[in-house]
Amino acid sequence: MGLSACGGGDDSAASTTVRVTLANHVWTENIKKALPEFEKQTGLKVEITQLGEDQLSDQYNVKLNAGSSDIDVMMYRPLQEGKLFAKNKYLADLSDEVKSNKDWDFSDFQAGPVTATSYEDKAVGVPIITEQEVLYYRKDLLAKAGLTAPPKTLDELKTAAAKIKAADPGMAGFVARTGKSPAVTQFSSFLYSFGGDFVDSSGKATVNSEPAKQAYAYYGGLLKDHGPANVSTDMSWPEAMAIFTQGKAAFYTEANSLYKNATDPAKSKVSDTVGFAPFPAGPAGSKPYNIPSWALGINDNSENQSNAWKFVEWATSKEQTLAQQKSGVPGARASVWANPEGTATYPKDLVEAIAASTKEGVGHDRPLVNKVAQAREIVGQPIVDAIAGKDAAAAADTANEAFQKFLDDEAK
């Protein structure tokens, strides 16, 4: 086996069992099915722990904090906790490993995702899943409302949502995440498309800029006026997706990586009438995020780093990435996207929407800071205030002040 040993030193005593912690995701289901192949190839045994997103994060906080060595490979969110984990030295430096195998080819990974999985110019993870925000819509409801094409701009989206809700008050014109923190990532595309961002180029908080205020008011207003009846301010994607797939909403903006939930007849009542479109353009054009949502890293405290790398290398290989992408998980390998086989199983309109998103996409969907969870709560406050019918502009001013203080504290 042409693999160099990891920085872990003497691996002769390393266990032949690789302990892998993964999130509940389609990617994980696919990799579990392919595992016997890897175990046969290498003679290693893989032990998988599978957890929900929040539980996964808590598990890392507890175990990595305690310096535990009983996690070898970890699936993590580069934009959410990557910076913190790297700073805390939880993630092993993989700079040598990623260069060790020409066939595996690290240069094949898209530049944006690679940047997000690097820390101080060192590779600390390998991206496995990428995401762009797209518009999910119901073709039948559109036709019923006399519209021939999905909305191309945010203005058109609002008009169409209003029209559909007015015709049937039990039907939401639009649904999206409403929870203070969960909504931030999907709101980001609205923010960028109005011409705003969370911080400016000099690192100053800008969530009360004019475009940001407009974006908050637009997103919150759309949900308040044309969203589901009794809209809560706690929805993350499972709740919002449920409303859409129960046939109770016409439009839904969400990450493309979740599209199978809407098109799979076993999960969705509207599977045959779902359409996809690029993110509608705002005053600054259509600017959805384009990000790596998950990556694999190796626990720096693992005593089994060399075997752990074998798993990472296999799970992120061209073959696995292609297999994953064929079953609906968008990956980060350029060669797989260039391969017609890599996009053959996607709905045609979704492929077009993704292509459009990757062209104009923004590389982050939340503030790029150490304490992301805290930052999300701060910049998410005006979203929920707007949904609750409060003054979005005033909320944005308050949030900006708190966010600037947060940034100053973190820079200390």
Next chain:
Amino acid sequence: MAAVTTPTRPPRRATETPDTPAWARWANDHRKWLFAAPAMAFVAALIIFPLAWTGYLSLTDAEGSVRAESEFVGFQNYVEVLSDTDRFWPAVGRTAGFTVVALLFEVVLGMAVALLLWRPFRGQKWVRVAILMPLVATPVAVGMMWRLIFDPNIGLANQALGWIGIGPQPWLAGQHSALPTTIFIDVWQWTPMVVLILLAGLTSLSDEPQEAARIDGASAWQRFRHVTLPLVMPTVVVAILLRGIDALKTFDILYATKGRGGGSFHEVETLNVYAYGLSFDYNEYGISSTVLIIFFLIIIGSMWALTSRRKESQR
């Protein structure tokens, strides 16, 4: 000349002779400590050490990672937390409100149900089993279940209200209805425990005072008010004590129904939920430990207040 002998300790036991080795004698002398040592080590490792560590962390500015370097900041965290009217004091208020209201409903309802179940009747066994059902369910599962039932758009609760002509309610989704709804869930789950405790107390009472009161012509209410209640009071205090401490610490139901931070407006954020968020969302271990220590003192304080009440009522 008298022989000079070093004074030796007279043997305490028949088995102990002057030849007994020193270690055995020492072990014999300290046997009550020796036997208790494993238990004491266990308590030290599992209770005292974490508590002391939390106490230490509450005096530092630890954040990001517990292993990262942190500075000793004295009582700065305490000043910061106690002057925080944004999250901390509202959380204290919610914790107290949640506990008092839930406890009130649970004890009153629990007493009513226990009185109904007190006297034997047909099918009593089945009724008792049915009543105990919520108690054996995992709180997180209970939270998830009620979250589905109370979903404002596709939940059963609003559908049921629709059948009897009442419009949909926001339940957990509403900014002001969320806390009362979680209290309802807590009451649903924990009233059976109070029933169980009170029933045990009631069945242990002797029949004579009741009989005497009945002969004196006391009504059912008078008998309850002046005979049963005073007699069963010690058990009621035990129920309040046990359930009260649990209610103060409630976490799972709140987390399972409203998630992190107790909802987008912190509608149901109690001290426990707040401290959890500080640790696991914000990685602010210093501040989080401070909140937990203060919370610990609040629990100890309320326990002390309740037990001293109990002693009074027994006097």
